Amino acid sequence: MTGYFVQAFIYLIAAVIAVPLAKKFGLGSVLGYLIAGVIIGPVTGLVGKETVTIQHFAEFGVVMMLFLVGLELEPKMLWQMRHRLLGLGGLQVALTTGLITIIAMVFGQPWQTALAIGLIFSLSSTAIVLQTFNEKGLSKTQGGQNAFSVLLMQDIAVIPMLAFIPMLALPEIADAAASLKEASEHHQELSLVSGLPSWAYALAILASIVGVIVTGHYLSRPLFHYVASSHLREIFVATALMLVVGIAALMSLVGLSPALGTFLAGVVLANSEFKHELESNIEPFKGLLLGLFFITVGAGINFSIFADNLVVILGLTLLVMLSKAAILWLLAMIFKINNSDRWLFALSLAQAGEFGFVLLSFTMAQHVIAPDVAAILQLVVALSMFLTPVLFIAFDKIILPRYRDAINQMEFDDIDDCGTVIIAGAGRFGQIVNRLLVANGIKTVMLDHEATQIENMRRIEIKSYFGDATRPDLLHTAGIDDALMFVVAIDNIDNSVALTHHIKKSHPKLTVLSRSFDKGHSYALRQAGADFTINETYHSALELGAEVMRKAGLHPFFVEHKKTLFAQVEQDASDDLYQKWSNSEEEQYGSDYQKLFIRLEQAIKSAMGRDRLDKHSASERGWTPPPKGYDKKL
Template sequence: MTSYFLQAFIYLVAAVITVPIARRLGLGSVLGYLVAGVVIGPVLHLVGDETEAIQHFAEFGVVMMLFLVGLELEPKSLWAMKAKLFGLGGIQLLLTTIAITFIALELGQPFSVSLTIGLIFSLSSTAIVLQSFQEKGLEQTEGGKNAFSVLLFQDIAVIPMLALIPLLALPELMAAGNTADASAHNYSLVDGLPAWLYAIVIMGSVAVVTVGGHFLSRPLFKYVASSGLREIFTATSLMLMVGIAALMSLVGLSPALGAFLAGVMLANSEFRHELKSNIEPFKGLLLGLFFITVGAGIDMQLLTEKPMIILALTVGVMLIKAVILSIVTLLFRIQGQNRWLFSLSLAQAGEFGFVLLNFSSQNSVLPPELVEILSLVVAFSMFLTPALFILFSHVILPAYTNKSNRRQPDSIDDYGTVIIAGIGRFGQIVNRLLLANNIKTVVLDVRAEQIDNMRRIGTQAYFGDAARPSMLHTAGIDKASMLVIAINDKEAAIEIVKYVKHAFPRVKVLSRAFDRGHGYRLRQSGANFIVSETYHSALAMGAEALRSLGIHAVQAERQVAAYKHIEDKQSDTLYEAWLDDASGERIDNNYIKLFIQLEELIQQALKEAEQEANSVLHAKEQDPQARVMDKEQ
């Protein structure tokens, strides 16, 4: 037992130290986990033979991740993406398999070995790509969505690969006794079955997962939820995952695919959010553990013996896949930065590569010495993937951003009373209110596509960066009476306020603030009026919540008014305390003390407002005429 505690402690310490450092340096958590594995494995030799066993356990994180992805997709949404799923995914897998098979044949490998290698390296890493997309906010980009379609198709394609690979067995390997170990099939339901019966078993298993996920899971979760025990609901969620993985493994299918199908079936379930919150922590931890085992499992002895071969194979595979992916982007008209994101993110081999390599060795398709080399190629391609994301984020994306910003600012010859910097949702509302009252505006935005969208719906807007003094002069800041700042850049908003209040002090500046601290900085810079983007909407939501819970409308409105009154009354005091802090952090003990006092004052005011409202309501109940008027209102 002590050895298990020590091993767990080593893995956790490695993750705790390296991952925050990697995130702080902008390298992403995946690279942090991989580096942690290399340090405790090949470098310090703190972990050993148990790494492979732990890796098989940690692969369950991929199963959970696909389940969570499925929860975000309704069957209707999945059907809508069928063209990209089978078009993008199918063409990518076919072209990659053909290209790598041909190269392996040219290197002297038999056809069955070459085809197996081509199939294995046609897959990409679902775990690394989706995790990196999530961390960098790339899931909703065109490149991210197309990459997800390919990854999903690849996970589906693992099923026929598992069925095909045993048919490619080499007679000489079988004769040498390198057949699959009998223990590997002790828990299989499909060994020895004829092809037609095997197909029926597969379809039946898929039907059990899909039909069960749709019809049987709801009564189960309702029964468990009625107990009121959160830990039992968590246990049920894990039971569902383990059961799906076990069933899929028993019939030789991909557990990740089964989990994805179950997630899709539960996408409309009322328990979807609860399932997600229960499984998310386990998914993140197991995926991190999986990446650590990839780094720890690198065979340094083999690497030192054949470094150039392994490096050449790794770079060659990634280059071939990137080129083929680029060709696919041309066929499907994926352009610009999305083309680069799609090509670079899928250029590595995937975690299923380890599974298929072991499966191929057990079924006498690939010799063990070749499996060892190819396993290193898979691991190193995954290890290099975070570097490709860094290349995209720091080189390619800025290049396209700068290119899009090369559009020349519009010339403006029609000035207005108010200049609005930023025409997003916030700026649009302000602009509509002003135009409705016949107040002429000049709208500026640095996003060319947003300007074009506004013009399509008949809103006059100009392309230009309001943070540049020259653009403000072009927009007529010297003739305007007011400037409304509604841009998304905090620092740029502050710089605009400073410049305008210095150069044109008569111009009234109204600005949106993202939070209290940003509001203080805008006020310090000279803004005349500041509003938090969430303040009033949060108050409106709070009032509606009170009314929906049966609180009388009079009482709800009085409490909202009391909250606003105390907040406005104390804002100057908090601002002065914020200004007095010389530490640079602007949140010293005095400020915290005043903030606590503000919270206490708000609570006291809300109680007084409640008592006052109750008195008013009681008086109305005693006055018949007042009750009648209240009903009429």
Template sequence: MTEYFLQAFIYLVAAVITVPIAKRLGLGSVLGYLIAGVVIGPVTGLVGAETNTIQHFAEFGVVMMLFLVGLELEPKVLWEMRNRLIGLGGLQVSITTVAIGAIALALGQVWSVSLAIGLIFALSSTAIVLQTFSEKGVSKTEGAQNAFSVLLFQDIAVIPMLAFIPLLALPELVEAAQALAQSADHHESMSLVAGLPGWAYALVIIGAIIGLVVGGHFLTRPLLTFVASSGLREIFTATALMLVVGIAALMSLVGLSPALGTFLAGVVLANSEFRHELESNIEPFKGLLLGLFFITVGAGINFGILSDNLWAILGLTLGVMALKGVVLYFLARLFKISGSDRWLFTLSLAQAGEFGFVLLSFSVQNHVLPTELAQTLSLVVALSMLLTPALFILYDKVILPRFEDRSNEGQPDEIEEMGTVIIAGMGRFGQIVNRMLVGIGVNTVVLDYQAGQVDNLRKINTRAYFGDATKPDLLHTAGIAECELLVVAIDNQDAAVELVEYVKHTYPNVAVLARAFDRGHGYRLRQAGADVIQSETYCSALEIGTAAMRKLGCHPFVAEQQKNSFKRIDAEQSDILYKAWLADTEEGERFDTHYRDLFMQLEEQIKTAMNTDRVDRHSLSDRGWTPPPKGYTDALKDKED
């Protein structure tokens, strides 16, 4: 028992130390886990032979991850992505398998071994790619969505691969692998399909999938309702784990991929009212097991074999990644994935995947690959996964900035029509302003420096022009000298202040309305000369606060009056706080003790006003705010007549 505690402690210490450091350095958590595994495995030898056993257990993190992915995909969404799923994913697996298989054949491998190698390296790492997409916040980009389609097809393709690989067995390996064959027989005893003819095997598979879909749709809701009614969170967690473990076990018993089974279950439950509760219960286990899986990948690198064949293994690793990158880039162009998304798609899928370890072990057990070759190929898979975070760093630091610079340095559009109002920036804030003004018939000139945003706006018949509104020449072309208003809604705070300052100095008759990110930014805009300043969150926060008071039992009229009291006191004290901020700025400190004291006084005034002040001095009770009866106004008019 002590040994297990020590091993667990070693893994946890390695993760706790290396992952935060890797995140702080911008390397990502995945690379941190992989480095942790290398340190406690090949470098220091703190862990050893048990790594492979732990890795099989940790692979369950991939199963849980696909269950969570399925929960995010409604069947309708899955059907809508069928073209990318089958077309893009199918071509990637097919072309990569043929290309790598042909190179292996040219290097002297027999055709069956070459084909098996091609199938193994056609797969990419679902765990690393989706985890990194989530961390970097790019999951909704076009490149990430297409990469997800390919990964999903690859996970599904593992099923026919597992069925096909035994047909590639080499007769000369059978005698040398008797021990492995006996081990395989032992595992077959836990199978429901061992020894079945092909037609019966097909029926069992179809029955298992139908049972999974039907059971997930009709049986899980009553079960989860019953468990939830107990009010015991730990039992709901146990139920969520029971579903995932049970489905994985069923899929394994019928010879299917556990990851595919749990993915299908997640899709079935995507419309369930318990979806978010299932996610919150499974997520911690998924994250921990995935981290453990990445550590075992790093710890499993055999430096002995690596040092003996260093250049050959490095060459194979880089060759596989380069070949997959070429195929992916070609497909990205074929499917019209453009810009930085094309490179995100290409670089994110260039590695081999965790299912490669599964297929390699399966190939050895079924006498398709020699053990020595499988060990070398395992190193190639592990090293390619280890290098994947470096590809994401290349994308972030080198490729993405170049595309952003190219977008910014592009030639601005020729502005064909002038307007009464110029709107600089068409994000979520500028779009609402533009829609309101256009709605009442005001001609606007919309400028945005992101070409993709301009294209999207034009698709919905919103007239917009590409260009940097902070450049005087473009403002002149847009008609700043003749317009009445300039709305500043650009994301860069410093650029927004400089734009306001320039316009108020050069075109003093133009009214400037500016969006502020916070109080400090608002002060800077006011100092630059903006006529109207509105914090982007102020109004929405006021409305949410008022709604919260109503939900807590406050009478609607009282809640509205308290909101107005807050706005009035805040506006009255705005000049005082602004003058204090100006004094602080001149002295070199933006928010000194004097400013903070004034701000706290403001908070006390607001609290007092919201509890006592009423504009019409009516009663504080709800009755004093009861609206007049229906028809009261009409009755008054009749009396006047």
């Protein structure tokens, strides 16, 4: 027992020290885990033979990750992704397998072994790529979404690979894999399909898949309701783990990929009302096991084999990664993945994946790849995974800045129109303002310094211009001298304040209306001269709160009155709060401001407690229809 405690402490302290340091230096958590594994494994020898056993256990983190991925994908969404799944993902697997197979045959491998190697290296690391995408906020980019489609197709492709690889067996390497064969035979004692004819094996697989779908769809809800009625969180955690472990065990017993089985279960449960509870319970286990998996990859590097075959391993790693990146780049061109997203797509998937270790063990057990070749290929898989965070760093530090510089060097559009209102910022906020004004016949000129945003606007036929709103010559061309109003809707807080200050200084008679993110930003904009500011989340939050009250059974008139009263009290107090904020030289949110804010909250509560159903304010009585033809006078 003491030995287990010592080993667990070594793994944990390595992660605790290395991962925060790696994150601090911008290397990412994955590279931190890999470095920690190298240090406690090959470098210091603190961990040894148990690494392989722990790695098999840690691979369950990949299974859990795919279950969580499945929870985020509704079947309808999968159907919508079918073109990218089958087209982009299918072509990547097929082309990469073909190219790697040819390369392996050039190096003298039999075509059966070469094809198995091609299948192994056609897969990329779902764990590393998705983890890095989440950390760096790349999941919603065009490159990130297409990479996810390819990873999903690769995970699905593991099933036919596992079924096909035994057909490539080579009798001449059976003796070299005798020990592995014995281990395989021992494992078959836990198989439900060993010795079955092919038709029965196919039926068993089909029954397992249908069983997962039917159970997840019809039986999971009563089970979760039963468990939830106990009001014991630990039992719900146990149920979530039982579900994932049980499905993984079933898939293993019928010879299928546990990861694919749990992914399928996640998709089935994507519409369940218990989806978020499942995510919150599985996420900590997934994160811990994935980290352990990456540590074991680093700890499992055999430096003696690596040193003896240094040139070969390095050469093969670079050859594999360059080959995959070239195919990915070609597919990115075909499927019109542009600019930096094309680089992200190609670089993020250029490595081998964690399933490579699984397939290598499987191919050795099935006498397809000789053990000595597999040992070298394992190091190639590990090294390519080890280099992947470096590729992401290169993307952040080298590729992205070049594309930004290229955009900055682009010439601004020639503005051939003038408007009553100039809008700086073509984001989600500026777009809504622009659409409302244009729909009511008010001429606008919308500017944005992000070329990609302007391209998106033009695709949906919204007129906008690429340009820097702080440029006096550009504003002059846009007709600022004759404009009545200027709307500041840019995302950057400091830039919005600076732009407001610049506009009011150079055009003091121009009315400036600006979007703010919070009270502090609103105060800074008012200080810079803004005539009107609006918190982008204020009215949406107010309306949502009102809807909650309506859903709770309160009368709509009563709710509308309380909402209006809340906004009025806030508005009445805003000037006092701003004055206290602007006059505080040392601490703008000091004790005086805090006391004033507390009084505001008390005033709101007091106003909410008053009942005046028979007394309507002047603003409420003022909601009468305007006379006919009033708009023609505007």
